[in-house]
Amino acid sequence: MDFRILRRMGHFLAVAEEGHFGRAAARLGMSQPPLTAQIQALEAELGVRLLERTRKGARPTREGEALLPILRRLAEEAKQVESLARELRAGRHAPMAMACVTSALFDYLPPLVRGLRAAAPDSALAVREMDTADAVEALRRGEVDFALARLDRDRPPLRVLPLGSDALVAALPEGHALLATAGPLPLAVLAGEALVLLPRSISPAYFDRQVSACREAGFEPVAMREVGSAMAQLAFVAAGLGVALVSSGMAVLRPPGVAFRALAGPVGSVGVALVWDGERETEAARAAIAVAREAFPAAGDAA
Amino acid sequence: MDFRILRRMGHFLAVAEEGHFGRAAARLGMSQPPLTAQIQALEAELGVRLLERTRKGARPTREGEALLPILRRLAEEAKQVESLARELRAGRHAPMAMACVTSALFDYLPPLVRGLRAAAPDSALAVREMDTADAVEALRRGEVDFALARLDRDRPPLRVLPLGSDALVAALPEGHALLATAGPLPLAVLAGEALVLLPRSISPAYFDRQVSACREAGFEPVAMREVGSAMAQLAFVAAGLGVALVSSGMAVLRPPGVAFRALAGPVGSVGVALVWDGERETEAARAAIAVAREAFPAAGDAA
């Protein structure tokens, strides 16, 4: 991957926003002819025409317009790279912070937070709600001291202290035909249903657990749509657009429009763990480990 | 934005992933000595060592590790740009993207999503859960087509179509003494309580509404602690660490450990609106406006 294309994408963004090669060139601190050349090179590389040149300037084509959102995200992330580079240079640190997955907010987080408050009443604690993938990244970047996330084993240098596990349960729109019968549902009855899934990258342990549960029930889960967060997943179910397998930690929320049903048979569970970076075990992380051992007697070392 | 650094970051990413300068050079289509030079130039520019050279190759330092997640995301999204370009070449449509505040996920989002599905069954729709401040930024940056957010008026170039409003309600830990009496609570009884607040920057309309409601009740709200998301706010209440004023859109969730109680008297409400960028009204935004007008008959123009 040649990141040189990122620069040309920035050029294209400038032209699309200015609607004029000359003004975009001025904004970029260059002259107009080389900017024209760079845009042409980008169009050749992507194989689409991005800008329609008119007598009054340029405006994005349909394809150019469609690419703008992701190019803007790229530009924003390039800025984040730059600011992260500055922070690295400055060696900056953050106050005590933790990450927590949505599904652990109401069962695992409260005891942990109470314990930390008891141990250190004066300390500030920032809680950042995010999914497992983002929590892992935040730990690696040193943005948080520890996390409550769905990891099932150590990921060096990340250390994992399992705290417990939640069963997978079915989330169905209220009024769904499968709810006519009482009691736990056999997983196989979901075979023909549209599943609302989170991408694997968000929480691999949870994703893999539900895929293997479906396979053991004799069918391949088909992602009819993907959403970006656990809450949005439930919202799609509430909208009647599919069913989902979620952890019981999500089920405690009981959002309107969603009915939860236990699953029959051995469908397994997804674990919640305290996670921290073994190579930079901050004092806050050590405190959290101690509190977690006390608050969750079933907690055990993964090692 | 110094794209030279960004390009070298791409080189660094290749080395970090390969663990070997020679293999990374092959992947990048270049030879090993200039790659070494580029990495050294990057390290000099940043003033930190990114790679630890060993006899068997190279691996990232702690600072290098901190860069990898965002660089991987950049690389992944650059690939997405290329694959989206290929799809556009083939004549396919771009997906729709929207943002939605947590508290609107289960009352406002489902009708909107159902309407959009009915209008354009073939289009993909990505929902990104975020708070109002982030939704505004995502709209300004052009990363989403429209949003469901708590804005109470136009913010040029953002246009606002109010869809409805939610009353403020009190969220208290279960077992709280104030719950002993039945019926709505006068707001003044919260005067001595620790409040769990979201920072104003997350949702100014909601923040200002609750501050003015407290002042009208005769006391100044005191933020005993701040959290980063609406869900985390409720989690703190569940943990017994304070009370909160939240919109009734959050109360529909009924998380464990939290009791909601209506408030007596005129405490106002916080609105939910469809928001889009008036200067780049995408086809998806126009579709959402049309669907919203139909799905929410009370919707009216802010202008």
Added chain:
DNA sequence: CAAGGACGATAGGATTTCCGTATCGATGAA
């Protein structure tokens, strides 16, 4: 223990990339 291989680093010259300037072609406005 010596020779060789593997790794990244240094050095010098060649090539590529990107830029500025001059100018062109097309087209609409005055």
Added chain:
DNA sequence: TTCATCGATACGGAAATCCTATCGTCCTTG
């Protein structure tokens, strides 16, 4: 009809980046 404006083409130059040759270090192998 002339002129202005827009993006495109052409060419030369500077800077960036790359090539190959080789080095230095250190571990492995015979």
